[in-house]
Amino acid sequence: MIILKFPEADDVQSSVMATKCKKPNIEEIKVRMLEILEEYFQPSLTERYVELIAKTINDGISFPDDGIYQIGNDGELIKFYETEGLWNSTGFKISDYVINSDSKFWENFNNEHCFLTKKLELIKADINLITENMFFTGESVAVASVELKKYKMHKLSDTGIVDILAKAFKKKIAIEIAQELNDVFLYKKKNGIILLEDGFTKYVVYKNSARKFDYKEYAESIKYVLEQNMMREDADQMAIMIKNQLLFGVPATLEIQKREGKELHLSYNGIDIIYSKGYKECYAAKCTEELFEEITSKILEIVNSKYSYPSEVFSGTLEYKDTYSVPEEERKIDISNLDNIFTLTYSIDTPMIKVEILHQFEEASIYRLNGYAKNPDGPNRSIIGKYIVIEKRHKGFGDD
Secondary structure (H helix, E strand, C coil): CEEEECCCCCCCCCCCEEEECCCCCHHHHHHHHHHHHCCCCCHHHHHHHHHHHHHHHHHHCCCCCCCEEEECHHHEEEEEECCCCEEEEEEEEHHHHCCCCCCCHHHHHHHHCHHHHHHHHHHHHHHHHHHHHCCCCCCEEECCEEECCCCCEECHHHCHHHHHHCCCCCHHHHHHHHHHHHHHHCCCCCCEEEEEECCEEEEEEECCCEEECCHHHCHHHHHHHHHCCCCHHHHHHHHHHHHHHHHHCCCCCCCCCEEECCEEEEEECCEEEEEEECCCEEEEEECCHHHHHHHHHHHHHHHHHHHCCEEEEECCEEEECCCCCCCHHHHEEECHHHCCCEEEECEEECCEEEECECCCCCCEEEEECCCCCCCCECCCHHHCCCEEEEEECCCCCCCC
């Protein structure tokens, strides 16, 4: 769980502090019990008793469900409820989780371990200390955002926005501009943070309120900040990357329109394109009937004119050279609707022409070259409907 501490004043120097805390580790409890029991029992009994006692204690310690909390008056635990997008009291206080010397827990403990009467006060004192401190033992750090569910904390300097800005600016300047943008997201307030879900921005949260993130509210202000620091053309490119980061958790350089399941989709000249961050980052175009006809005709034209020819004849069978020795740039074709943006790279691995299919480890065959390339077996129409990996032609500051 994460405990947030909001500053009382909306001061320039203030920031939201966060502490990650968890239920005491059973190994920690064993260490404490060992220190008490090893002075009383021989090692063989000590080891066995420590295991039994530590399990009883660990089972008896209550701890809140995972989540994002703040501590209110008198130690009240206030939780951020993700589905509703609001803060609400849990009905419990920090003190409700403390096992002190008068807790009912000890009644059951005494029934199970009545032989520990002479050491009970020492055990009580240790468990009281452990449960009193369990919400305050984690390191407290200044944060700009926290991930829901994973509860990972991010400093401003470690956010995806800074990573994007650092493609164009020195890191120090990137952090300064990120702070300007953060002020935009928080409406010039300093006492709030951003909550992320699967990498995209879901809520802007303050001490007493929360609001769902709506990019449209910030678009003009984001562009204004960027245009104060770089040429408009570059600011436009960076604004697209920042928008994709905020809405989809990825810094893609072309504007993403929607998410379907795990897939991120954009459309360019009517072609459905997936932006994927799987084992490698790539774009892939859905192969329609029209796209298939264009790809196959262009590939065959190049293959016949340049790279496929008989090298030797054995028993009437023609052997063909592959294209592994041909520079990759010469194995690219332009696609009409994607011209000047993407190219498709193919290969010839005797005896077939192949293209890469998204989420498919082996390349897919378009043609089998059992005869001259002018008269191949195929084409393989099963590729229609699949997503063919394409490559962005022009790289700018936004591309690796």
